[in-house]
Amino acid sequence: MTDPADRGAPPARGAVAPWVRTRLRTAPGAALSLALLVLVTSFLAGAFPRAVEAYEGEGLSRAMSTAAPQQSVIGLSAAPASDDPPGRKAAALRGERLTERYRKILDRLPEPLRADGAQSAYGARTVAPVSADDPWLPELEGGAPVFTVSSQSGLERHSALRSGRLPKAGSTGPTTARVEGAVTVRTAAALRIEVGSTVHLPRDGNEGPLAVTVTGIVEPLRPGLSYWSVEPVLAVPAKRWTSGPSPAPYWHGALLLPPEAAPALLSLPEAAEAYWRLAVDPKALGGADPARLRQAVASVERGPAQSALRRAVSPELEVESGLDDLLRRHEDTLSVIGPVVAVGAFGVGSVAAVVLVMAGGLAAARRRSELTLLRSRGASLGGLAGRLLAEVAVPVLPAAAAGCALAVVLLPGGRLAPTLLASAAVAVVASATLPLRAVLLHRGHRPHGEREDAVRPRTSRRRAVAELTLAALAVAAAVALRRRGTAEGEVDWLVSAAPVLVGVVAALVLVRLYPLPLRLLALPMARRRGAIGFLSLARAGRAPATTALPLLALLVALTTAAFGGSVLAGVADARDRAALFAVGADARIEAAGDELPEGLAARVGEVSGVREVTAVRREFDLDMLDSEHDIVTLLAVDPGSYARLSAATGHDSFGAGELRKSSGPLPAIASPSVAARLGEGTATVAVPDGSFSVRVTGVRPTTPAMADGDFLIVDAAGLPVDREPTTLLVSGPSVSGPDLTAAAPRSAAVLLRADERAGLADEPVQRGAGRLYAVAAAAGAGYAVLALLLSLTRAAPERAALLARLRTMGLTRRQGRRLLILENLPQTLLAGAGGALVGWAAIELLSPGIDLARLALAGQGRFDALGPVRLRADPWSLLLPALAVVTIAAGVAAAQAYLTTRRRTTTELRVGDPR
Incomplete structure (x- = not known):
């Protein structure tokens, strides 16, 4: 059967079904690729609300x-x-x-x-x-x-x-x-x-x-x-x-x-x-x-x-x-975590939407000549859009339905309506992009051979207005996020879109600035004897203006991946600090009674993995001999060992000499309120064993032996009576919990930093939100790679034809491979470096407005001394996706060059080929 597109007259009214069937038979690979993309995106979109409901419901059941x-x-x-x-x-x-x-x-x-x-x-x-x-x-x-x-x-x-x-x-x-x-x-x-x-x-x-x-x-x-x-x-x-x-x-x-x-x-x-x-x-x-x-x-x-x-x-x-x-306490936790999760969800959703639009736009650009021929033979815009819609809907709708069903099966128990709406949105975007893009491309007449490259852009007023509007929205979102933060209790879509808007604006700026370095580099390359460098820069500059869409997808995806990775890094860092703050060291042995047995510190020091043992005697009934009744804890320590522990655990360090007594009153380090009560001179304090004089030589807000509360630290050797310690702070990242428990008395309590940290991540809401952010970071990186592959696949036929023509002029296979690789290098480097830079800038710009305390610490208020938990730029999240983009682009370009140079030149140089 002859394809209707090859006949001179417009097709009959009953030829819609043959058109769809013929097109799918002609390009089954493209249809299957689109169906796979829609399947994955529909599954992610449908799974998100169910995953949120799952961890919220599990958190409520746990509560x-x-x-x-x-x-x-x-x-x-x-x-x-x-x-x-x-x-x-x-x-x-x-x-x-x-x-x-x-x-x-x-x-x-x-x-x-x-x-x-x-x-x-x-x-x-x-x-x-x-x-x-x-x-x-x-x-x-x-x-x-x-x-x-x-x-x-x-x-x-x-x-x-x-x-x-x-x-x-x-x-x-x-x-x-x-x-x-x-x-x-x-x-x-x-x-x-x-x-x-x-x-x-x-x-x-x-x-x-x-x-x-x-x-x-x-x-x-x-x-x-x-x-x-x-x-x-x-x-x-x-x-x-x-x-x-x-x-x-x-x-x-x-x-x-x-x-x-x-x-x-x-x-x-x-x-x-x-x-x-x-x-x-x-x-x-x-x-x-x-x-x-x-x-x-x-x-x-x-x-x-x-x-x-x-x-x-x-x-x-x-x-x-x-x-x-x-329920109110549970909702308070959700109201704080929800806006943070919405930031990641909005980023991944935006990247997915850009990639779907990019796939449809690239398909419309690839079939531009075919659609132009149909228009010249009398096809209307409405009829053309209807045919393309029917053609795209055949693989898209079953794939979207399959993704929705997969989300329902793998994540049972949630409401069905949000899942259906999310998958339906994916189906609408995937189905409508190709027809709409085709209508926009063919609604007017354009001269044949008109240049549409990045070096000579023609900016319309409407595009300038749209770009300025996006820039204004990005500034408003960043200001709102920094001022209001994510702790207001409600999800604000403008605030949640802040990282995405920053990436969009950065992509527009890079597209504007992209031609300038190409022009500057092309001038010295033109004077060199070799043609490869000049040709690669010229080819990079003649890249179509639609390069902005892949660049936008890459930058938004890399920004989302970097932002998600920074959230996870900030959460992990906060949990590490909170666990260390609670235990005081890698492990703690606490006496159940008045004091620990004699010689226990030496026995614990022989346990495998123990690096150092710091003995502390805690007296909870220190009498300040004043009119105030606030409880103050006396900490009697060995100055050298305790100073090393304070420095290693991230607390305000001090020199051991600040606690060692030479003559006169006993030097002491106090919390701010205790220092204010004792004053600058000599003061007398009392314990059950007697009284002694102290003089404050340093003020510290926190100390390893006290998670919170007021304290006074002195040299144990200067106390009126020498007594055994009540607490042992054990340093050693690889210390064994069972071995430490076996060495300690049965009545003593053994607390491990690793157990404390695991408890912070044990709440279902925090655990589920952390998993969502991990998926968001991975999905962002995956969509970045997909956007890159779509961009390279779009340009593959035109590059193959160019290489075939150059080979007839004497270009060797090795030179052809170098040309294709170098041609992709400017755009790839721009996307990789720009993505890492924009991700870092977005984190630094927006981190003051995002508090991760509830997400990291399961809402436990006993870690208030840690202060707000902010985003932390994670080098791995910034560099790994960017390096992956550059590496994959170079690998795909090398593979394309190898396959193209292995073909015969006559295969690409066909009579009447418009490429």
């Missing part, structure tokens, strides 16, 4: 799992109405009635809140503890013990029977005088309760006490979970203190009744209430919409859901929950 049960449990309570008859009050507390209401509560919980049935509980309890008057119960200074009486459901599932049997209830009502109960092992041990013991609780009126006979002693299963820990006294007795000027302790325990015995609580002097404690299932919140989750929590605490629960359960129902505060 729920590690939070105190009082924060992650929804507590509901309802006391019987005071004007209800006794029978109705008793019915409201019976076990079957509480179970019925529990099910109603579960049915009315708004999504995505779901209760964890394994840890949720309900029952009846006394609102305040009831005093017991049995003489055999142990009494402390504060008086007789008190008991919380509870009939919590599920005791048989959440405890193991250690002795006796579980309590039973027969026909129980408000007037019942005797019931059975159980206590936990620790309650029995503290209050001397045994199986068969009877605890008597006073009742209202003239009735006798309520006798609770203990029939069983139970051991709580998983006491750290919410069933037992929402009200800890149910499992472990506690000491309460009397009020008054001299508080005294007394015991507070719990008696566990069966649910059917709950009506007996109505006779006690303290009010009884029904309660339901719903442990929220953290797994159900992992993929929840944060806005919907906040709305659900607010609805339960003080909104429509609470009203519905009151109608179904009781008008007296009260709701308490710490979920609101927990």
Whole structure:
């Protein structure tokens, strides 16, 4: 079948399908390459929102799992109405009635809140503890013990029977005088309760006490979970203190009744209430919409859901929950990390969009002659755009759908709408670029053979206005980022686009300046005898004006890669400093009591990998003998060893002579507030072993032995009494944790810097955001290489034809290879050096506005002394992508030159070839 493009008349209306099929058969490689590019880009675009939702959901689940049960449990309570008859009050507390209401509560919980049935509980309890008057119960200074009486459901599932049997209830009502109960092992041990013991609780009126006979002693299963820990006294007795000027302790325990015995609580002097404690299932919140989750929590605490629960359960129902505060803290972390992540996402998205546009633009330029012929034979712009759109849509749409599906399969659990929108955007850009570019190229007539190179550009007013607008946007974005920063809590797209805009403006500037060095270099080359240098510069200068698009892609990609690498480097550096700040050295051995055993420092020094051991004695009760009551820690050290440690750990170094005593008071180094309290002269301080005089010889804000707080450092040899150290700071990057633990006493705490650093990166939100930035840096470098390959592939046919013509004039194969390699060298060097320079400039320009503290330190406020965590220019992230661009460009040019020179000249010099 003859291609419609080869016939003189316009194709018929029914020839659209043959056109698409014929074009795809003619250039299957181009179609497959475009489909692969769209597949990867669609996958990355669709995976980004799902990855963000994944680490946000995992972070929320982690926060729920590690939070105190009082924060992650929804507590509901309802006391019987005071004007209800006794029978109705008793019915409201019976076990079957509480179970019925529990099910109603579960049915009315708004999504995505779901209760964890394994840890949720309900029952009846006394609102305040009831005093017991049995003489055999142990009494402390504060008086007789008190008991919380509870009939919590599920005791048989959440405890193991250690002795006796579980309590039973027969026909129980408000007037019942005797019931059975159980206590936990620790309650029995503290209050001397045994199986068969009877605890008597006073009742209202003239009735006798309520006798609770203990029939069983139970051991709580998983006491750290919410069933037992929402009200800890149910499992472990506690000491309460009397009020008054001299508080005294007394015991507070719990008696566990069966649910059917709950009506007996109505006779006690303290009010009884029904309660339901719903442990929220953290797994159900992992993929929840944060806005919907906040709305659900607010609805339960003080909104429509609470009203519905009151109608179904009781008008007296009260709701308490710490979920609101927990969600607020989680959202605060996300609000700080989100803008930082948006900077990387915007950079990669911009690079991907530029590469997609570049691929379509290069395809339009490659087929310019073909499309010009169609226009000359009567094809309209609309018809031409429709054919090209249909041709491109065939490989693009299935590839975009496959990338979207791959993102959904590999990252399950997220919302589908953002993924679909992101992949659809990729499909639209990839499909529309070629038709739109073709329409722009062929909407007017251009003279045949018109020069469109970089040496003689023709700048229109519209282009100048567009470039000035981009420059103004870049300046505004940089100023906004430096002033407002990324810690405002909201994602600002102008601020997030700052690195990309800086790269775009730099690309425009380099394109403007590019012809000048070429002209200057061409002048001396023209006077030399060899033709290769002059030809290579002339060819570089005659590169088409569309070189700006590949250069833009390269610069934006290299800037994004450098920016992402600097974020990762800044995060890693902050975590290293924070871990060293917390431990004080590579490892720390801390005494559990007053001091470490004698000779321990020498034994630790013999452990493999230990370079030096610095002994420190810490006295937490240093008396400054003034009116202030702030706690000051005395650090008694060996001056030489501690001075070396301070210098090695990055703290303000000092000379060992500043602490060594010659005569007079003991020299000391103090924190700023302690130095202000002691003054410039001699002062007296006191420790339990005696008092001594000190004189401040230096002021340091931090020191290795103290993560925070006020301190005073002195020479241990100058103290009134020589005592063993309480802390050993161990230096040695390769120190072994197990060996160090084996050398230390069992009672001592061993803390490793590596473990502390790993804990800083263990939070799901920080870990997920760090992975996204690593992917962003890698994707930026990958798109840079792809943009380079597209640019070189575009010029390959024209270079092959030129080389064939020059070879007919006597150019050797070796000279031809050198020509092609040198021709690419100016643009490649410009892109590589410009990318590294622009990346460095963007980091230096924007780093004051980006604080990586939350991303690096998992939101732990105990590292405030480190100050803001800024970007740090990483040489590897700056140089490796740039060197890769130069190396790949040289390799591809050499391969093209080798393949071209291996062909026969007549293959390229065909009759009528327009190249």
